Amino acid sequence: MPVLADIKYTIWLIIGIIFFFNQEPLAGQIYTWTDKNGTLHLTDTLLPKSAEKVDVMRYTPRSGKDLGAVQQIQNYEKYNRLLKEAEDLVDRTTKQAAEARNKANIAEESAQEEQAKTIEQEAKVTRRRKQKLELIRQKAREVKAIEKSAEAQQQALNAEKLKQQAEEQLKTLRQVIDQQRKSN
DSSP states (O other): OHHHHHHHHHHHHHHHHHHHHHSOOOSSEEEEEEOTTOOEEEESSOOOTTOEEEEEEEOOOOOHHHHHHHHHHHHHHHHHHHHHHHHHHHHHHHHHHHHHHHHHHHHHHHHHHHHHHHHHHHHHOOSSHHHHHHHHHHHHHHHHHHHHHHHHHHHHHHHHHHHHHHHHHHHHHHHHHHHHHHHO
16 A cells, blocks of 8 residues: 555645645745755755755745736646646556556466466376375465465556546546636
8 A cells, every 4th residue: 555655645745735835925035955864844044054955945025916927827837747747646556557457467377377287287186196296286386376366466456446546636636726727
């Protein structure tokens, strides 16, 4: 389920960014910086010396008309970026689902091959003890192959569910964005 957690985290992060950037800055400067652990920080105070990748945003008061036009442009760019990120997320989960399905198909083919070998071995079993041992070993390989197939099938189903969830979240995000656009 780590992929699902990543998807939820990404969606919440996108929603948080939308609400954060829809607020009009009070005034002054806003600093964004990344620490040595790669954590992003937003602050209106001076930065520590260990800050990496520093970016300073300055607030310049504008007239209501200019501010409205700038806000519309920023919203349009933001929404397009968010849509692109959501579409990329759907693409990634679609690829993951396809890869999982491919692995499941390969595992199923392998299980069928092992099952065919088992059937072949059963036909050749004689009274001799050595042949009975080989049959037991083959049965064990068949069980392992079937277990792998079942596990791969479950992973494929999980990946499909993740894909569907990502598509639903993309649909919801598009609806939110459309509503935002209509209200602007």
